[in-house]
Amino acid sequence: MPPVERGVLAAGRHGLRCWHGAPKLMARAHRHDDIELNFAAGGFLTYLFGGTHVTVPDGGMAAFWGITPHQLTAASPGTSLHWLTLPLGTCLRWRLPAAARARLLGGRPLIAPAPSIPGGQLARWEDDLAAGHPEPRAIALLEIEACVRRLAYEGLPAATDTADAAAGTGASDAGASDADADGARAGPAAARMAAYLATHCHEPVRVADAAASVHLHPHHAMAVFRAATGTTVLEYLTQCRVAEAQRLLLTTDRTIAAIAADAGFGSLSSCYAAFRRVCGRSPGAYRHTRQDGRQDG
Template sequence: MEDAVVETMPSGIWTHHGPAPVMDRAHRHDDVELNLVLRGHLDYLFGGAPVRVRAGEIALFWAATPHHLIPSPTRSLGAWVHLPLGTALAWTLPAPDLATLLSPRPVIVDAAVVCPDPAAVFTSWQAELLEEDPTIALLEVQALVRRLLRAGRDGPEHPDGGPHPGQAHSAVEMARFIGAHFREPITPADVAGAVHLNPTYAMTLFRRSVGTTIGTYLSRCRVAEAQRLLIGTSMTTAEVAHASGFSSQSAFYEQFSRICGLPPGRYRQVRRSGSPA
């Protein structure tokens, strides 16, 4: 799928409950996405491949892979949650789970296997994830994601559409290194060195496996952390910039505004008050 026809959406906490959103074109965003189908089914083109999620199933995927929800003649209902990937990386998932999450295909599981009342849980998250302190909801999301990854890993194998296992492992290890060190002044060369690869080869491998550059992935991890701090703490924007790993206030404002579509102060106001952007 060509980048020219794929829209890059801002990352951030987002919830939706009701009819399936209309998607005019494929898009990508640096979030962990959860879809619960309540009625009907959802048909996606996921990285160009058709994927169907049926009623009673939950789909989990890293939304950096281009995906397009195809309009259905049936009135499908569902619930959606987006959570910045940086938040999920802070959970220090086991390597097999992280590899599953970052793979270029969704995990699709019968909701009843991982949650006794998924509709009620997703409904509660609609408000709780946007509260000033969403800690409880985030812990619940983490628990569900871990169960989904375990169920997906233990379930039937999906058709292979990803990179060679050795390459995928190196890309996962680079992503883990970035997730552990993005608050520090690291560079793409540091990331390559962490897995003992030539920087040029590491950058090519990372882009092929993950779908973005090391530098962009690093920026998005920092922005995701800044989003979390802006919503969940009273830190000043200067403090948030420093705590998220940005080298300067100007770099923070530029990268945050580009990825999120709003400057940091306005983003905090919108997320806390629910006012229109």
């Protein structure tokens, strides 16, 4: 694993926890191998995910996989923040729709207005999970699953279902269910590969290395990964490297050549090619645009 000097705290796990308090801005990004839910009350929250600023509005909720380096960079005065973390495996066992699962495993947050959560619900989850009794814990998990499902439904682009239906090979509920089931079965292995790639993207990683991390043949590993995430191992690795390069462009004054090397690109030209493909602009243009306060187009 790369040294912590890059400004990202080493990966860890929080497990099933729920707590609340005043948001504290983070001096550097961190990562953890859990699904995290954040609910903002009384103000907004702004996070840096990789190299992308994401705002959770007042009353909004975000869900994301914590393996992507993330950092709370801004919060309006008086904001109250509720956090909930749950093991990735728990979320995968829920067999969420394929689009939501791919978005989470792909390192992209789901953000939507708080999905019909009663005012005291989050506080009740906190009490139930801290009680140490299995029945309140089981009830809380069912309610959290329903919350995540509604968040996934409301936080995905409205055209997702229509586009999936139009492009579907089977155009049937049974076919969609089979695809979701295949992705859910592939999920745990794909999640471990994604975590390996996100953690080791600074290194000269190969498909075979990711496959070996879950004891699968490379060809089978590639199929499993695509079924769960909707993208290839190499494309996901490239996205991790671009996100790390974006973060370094925004938070350091290093040269682009140094950042390309630190982010894991084998050459400056490969960094530029990946950046143009993913971001639609060069690393230098990305840095200048963001420093000028303009958003990515």
